[in-house]
Amino acid sequence: MIEVRNTLIHFKPEWNSVHSPYTSAYENQNKLTDKLVNKFEVSVFFKNTGNAIFPGKCIGYGCGKWFLVNVLRFADEFHNKISLKPVYEHISKTIELEYV
Numbered sequence: 001m002i003e004v005r006n007t008l009i010h011f012k013p014e015w016n017s018v019h020s021p022y023t024s025a026y027e028n029q030n031k032l033t034d035k036l037v038n039k040f041e042v043s044v045f046f047k048n049t050g051n052a053i054f055p056g057k058c059i060g061y062g063c064g065k066w067f068l069v070n071v072l073r074f075a076d077e078f079h080n081k082i083s084l085k086p087v088y089e090h091i092s093k094t095i096e097l098e099y100v
Contacts, residue, residue, distance in 0.1 A: 040066035
C-alpha cells in the first residue's frame with residue numbers, strides 16, 4: 001500500500017507502447033500492476049478498456065474502498081496487539097465497510 005501511495009503521489013507520466021498497452025517504461029509501475037490485479041473493482045471509467053490497472057483503473061471507488069478497509073484492518077490489529085483503544089474508535093462505527 002505504501003508503494004502504491006508513493007507511486008501515485010510521485011507519479012511520472014509515461015507513454016504506453018503501441019504494441020502493448022500494458023507495457024510500462026517504469027519497472028515500478030509494472031510491478032504494481034501485477035500486485036493489484038483482482039484486488040478490487042476497477043474504475044468504471046476504465047473497466048472495458050485496454051488500459052493497465054495502474055494508474056487509470058486504480059483511480060476509483062473500488063481501489064479507495066480496498067485501501068480504506070486494509071488500512072483500518074492494519075490499524076485495528078496494531079491497536080489490539082499493543083492493547084490500546086484506537087483514537088478513531090468513536091467514528092469507526094460510522095464507516096460502513098465490509099472487510100473483504
